Amino acid sequence: MSTEANLSKALQRAVTVDDDHLRGLHDRLVADAEAEHVLDVAYRTIDSPVGSLLLAATDTGLVRVAYANEGHDRVLETLATDISPRILRHPARLDAAARELDEYFAGRRKRFGLPLDWRLSTGFRATVLAHLGDIAYGRTASYATVALLAGRPKAARAVGTACATNPLPIVLPCHRVVRSDGGMGGYLGGLAAKITLLELEASG
Numbered sequence: 001m002s003t004e005a006n007l008s009k010a011l012q013r014a015v016t017v018d019d020d021h022l023r024g025l026h027d028r029l030v031a032d033a034e035a036e037h038v039l040d041v042a043y044r045t046i047d048s049p050v051g052s053l054l055l056a057a058t059d060t061g062l063v064r065v066a067y068a069n070e071g072h073d074r075v076l077e078t079l080a081t082d083i084s085p086r087i088l089r090h091p092a093r094l095d096a097a098a099r100e101l102d103e104y105f106a107g108r109r110k111r112f113g114l115p116l117d118w119r120l121s122t123g124f125r126a127t128v129l130a131h132l133g134d135i136a137y138g139r140t141a142s143y144a145t146v147a148l149l150a151g152r153p154k155a156a157r158a159v160g161t162a163c164a165t166n167p168l169p170i171v172l173p174c175h176r177v178v179r180s181d182g183g184m185g186g187y188l189g190g191l192a193a194k195i196t197l198l199e200l201e202a203s204g
Helices: 003-015 019-035 072-082 091-105 123-134 143-149 156-164 191-202
Strands: 041-046 053-057 062-067 087-089
Touching: 041 072, 041 091, 053 072, 053 091, 062 072, 072 087, 123 143, 123 156, 143 156
Parallel strands: 041 087
Antiparallel strands: 041 053, 053 062
16 A cells, blocks of 8 residues: 555544544533533424424523424524524433423423523513413414403504514414404414424323
8 A cells, every 4th residue: 555545544544533532522522611600592402293303591591492303403593693603412411391391291290390582572462472371282272362461452452463483482372363254374484383282281
């Protein structure tokens, strides 16, 4: 074998990093970031009956639940812009959220008890989202009814916008909001996901 070929193989070995080594580097980065209090947003993904969900949390609480159709990479980029670029995958920080969601999907949880970070919702949208928990598990309410609950009876369309931009779907149950004529209405996770969630709750 030529000297050039030997040198090429040696270089390949030098730059090859296996998965275990990469995981070790990532874990050390996370540990250092936590020790220095510079891990502002932690995230992980979980599998669910409505597809892969991205979960993100700050020190305050759960700040984002995102469906796959929202584009997880785009969501992370938005979080880096809107909250902090100091964002890392750190599943352990989302263990409680993952557990409560698993319990919900298994039909064992009807209300979430997670601390929430509300910073991605402001004004009337935040008011709407705060009232979604007033809709009982297994029940639905119209956009007009939620507008009434939020103190603006004529703001049904604004309620629809608040639901469509809900940063914490499932946990803040915008899937329980339907049209006054009984139609499903829209849903940021897609109509199939909305139907799945409503059927899950109806069976519980």
